[in-house]
Amino acid sequence: MATHESLETFDLVVFLTVARAGSFGTAARELRLATPSVSARIATLEHKLTTQLFARTARGSTLTPAGERLVPYARRCLDLLGEAHQAVGTEASSRLILAAPxxxxTELFPPVLKILSDSSLQAHCRVAHSREVIDLLLDGTADIGLVINQAFPASITAHNLCRSRLLTVSHPRHPLAEQPSVSIDALSTSRIAVYRWNPDADILAEIFEYPRRPPERPVQLLGLPSVAIELAIKQDYVAIIPEFAAVDSLRAGTIVELSLTLPRWSLDVQLAYRREAAQTNAVKTLLANxxxxxxGIQQD
Structure with a gap:
């Protein structure tokens, strides 16, 4: 079996600081170290990993492709160590690491935290993309995840919470808001913001990419439905977002649903966890609720 040199935790801290700061000198000031000390630690880390992590230039330091690949792993290692410190002295069965995009x-952390708190259980919340949530479950960094439209490996159990349809919305004064029927063709000259829940959303966005679409009327793919709603309210966009993200704005009247339906498209909201975590008090409490x-994510 191959052996690897152990990595120092503080070297990972230094690495992430340099990656964020963009220079060894700035990172040294933030960490209150001498610049040669930062350089020496990065050199040691590169030696242990047998690869160059930064490209040094007169203007600063930029990550190499290998450095970019290391960033998420370094963050996860440090997060996991931090959670280990918090877990000491806490009953494992009463503590939950919850991850969600x-x-x-935005919609689920508040009700989930209330449910756990009412049961005298502790929770720590983490934000990650749906695919990253599954990775966190697999490596034990998270105990339970909330994801959208994902396939799972055999070691992960998933429970479908609900199915949320995709809505087409605009602000109430948009020209299409008064139309009794809106077709896809009618959106050919509208600015469009599509919530990108996973790569399937790219296929949906392509439906609106007409060859002669004016460049000032783009189709934007966005990772947050809240941003799409803001564009609809403030910049005259038509937004395509899941129903669970639209409830509050629809109730407030800041957006309205257009009559365009997208029958093929809906999002499954899934609760996932490792099989061995099924008997913990926290997971059982969430499944029971x-x-x-x-x-909490469905329209009344």
């Missing part, structure tokens, strides 16, 4: 976390959690 920002689009779901799955209907209440789903109600």
């Amino acid at each position: 920002a689009s779901l976390g 799955a209907d209440a959690i789903a109600a």
Whole structure:
């Protein structure tokens, strides 16, 4: 079996600081170290990994492709160590690491935290893309995840919370808001913002990419439905977003649903966890309250 030199935790801290700061000198000032010390630690890390992590130039330091690949792993290692410190002295069965994409976390973290708090259980929330949430479950960094339209490996169990249809919305004064029927062709000259829940959304966006679409009327793909709603309200966009993200704005009257339906498209909101975590108090509590959690992201 291959052996690897152990990595120092602080070397990973230094690495991430340099990656964010863009220079060894700036990172040294932030860490209150001498610049040669930062350089020496990065050199040691590069030696242990047998690869160059930064390209040094007169203007600063930029990540090499290998450095870019290391960034998420370094962050996860440090996050996991931080959570280990927090876990000491806490019953494992009463503690939950919950991960979700920002689009779901905005809606679900508050009711989930209340459910756990009412049961005297502790929770720590993390934000990651749906695919990254599955990776966090697989490596044990998260105990339970909330994701959208994902396939799972055999070691992960998934529970479908609800299905959320995609809505086409605009601000109430948009020219299409008064139309009794809106077709896809009618959006050919509208600015469009499509929520990108995963690569399937690229296919949806292509439906609106007409060859002669004016450049000032783009089709934008966005990772957060809230940003699409802001564009609809403030910049005259038509937004295509999941129903769970539109509820509050529809109730407030800041957006309205257009009559265009997209019958092929809906999003499954899924609760996922590692099989060995199924018997923990926290996971059992969330599963027992799955209907209440789903109600928090469905329109009344």
